[in-house]
Amino acid sequence: MHSFETTIGRLRSEGFKLTPQRLSVIRYLIGNTSHPTAAVIYKDLKRKYPSLSFSTVYNTLNMLEKIGEVQSLHLFDDFLNYDPGTEAHHHFVCRSCNSIIDIFPRDAENVSLPEGDISGNRIESAQVVFKGMCRNCL
Amino acid sequence: MHSFETTIGRLRSEGFKLTPQRLSVIRYLIGNTSHPTAAVIYKDLKRKYPSLSFSTVYNTLNMLEKIGEVQSLHLFDDFLNYDPGTEAHHHFVCRSCNSIIDIFPRDAENVSLPEGDISGNRIESAQVVFKGMCRNCL
């Protein structure tokens, strides 16, 4: 996710209206590294915006995903986690505390992935999911 | 997934009964590289076992996953794909035809992942999901 100004600029240029609900979700996500679910976002924002509805949270997240400002992650069985991280990175999932930890290329020099083709298939993106025990749970 | 004999031997030793339904699911999966969904497995087996129920397919798949004979993959939004592949491998997902292609280490010499720890977190498994256009769709 880009800066607040850049993001709302993109919304404006794409023809989306700047509603307080959307701005609150954007503010919530910028700089957030916790990979929150829609339910968590809703619960947290509900305190400040008591009239906020679940649908609006989902609508906003889907809109942000469509314009590439967030990505949804299928790391668990029953729900999605939302990630405002724009630069390509990987994830470590702790099987004990279920926390999701960003693994950026600079911290993962041992990770090397092919680019271009693999077995004749054209690669457009690649994501690594590590699973194990996080440093806190060890 | 191991051989038919090995797999049913494991079921027996774990105390599970060998029912025709379970055996049919096992036979269906052995050697199957198509990553079928529960719905597809049900539809295909229903022809031979008209009384088969959806729950039995799910129950059997969950049992096989619990004893490590299959793994479920969360590659799409709305359903799981089941993979009888036991050895560690990766997947390529085509965004055009949605096919899931196995990427085995021997075919992916450019894929190199760390083992042991990463940023202090202990790695127990790692999976790569490539997305793009498969060789058929290109």
Next chain:
DNA sequence: CTCAAGTCAATAACTATTCTTAATACCGTT
């Protein structure tokens, strides 16, 4: 054979997400 343990099929329940609808409010225009 007996009977407890396990399994079956049918279907109800569950839950994260999406859809529907009437009311609201953003924002370009006046």
Next chain:
DNA sequence: AACGGTATTAAGAATAGTTATTGACTTGAG
């Protein structure tokens, strides 16, 4: 500042894949 067209909202219903429940049936050890 007020207007008005229309995108957006809130609330709740609907959806769909998966899981849980139920009561009848099957298995197999003793």
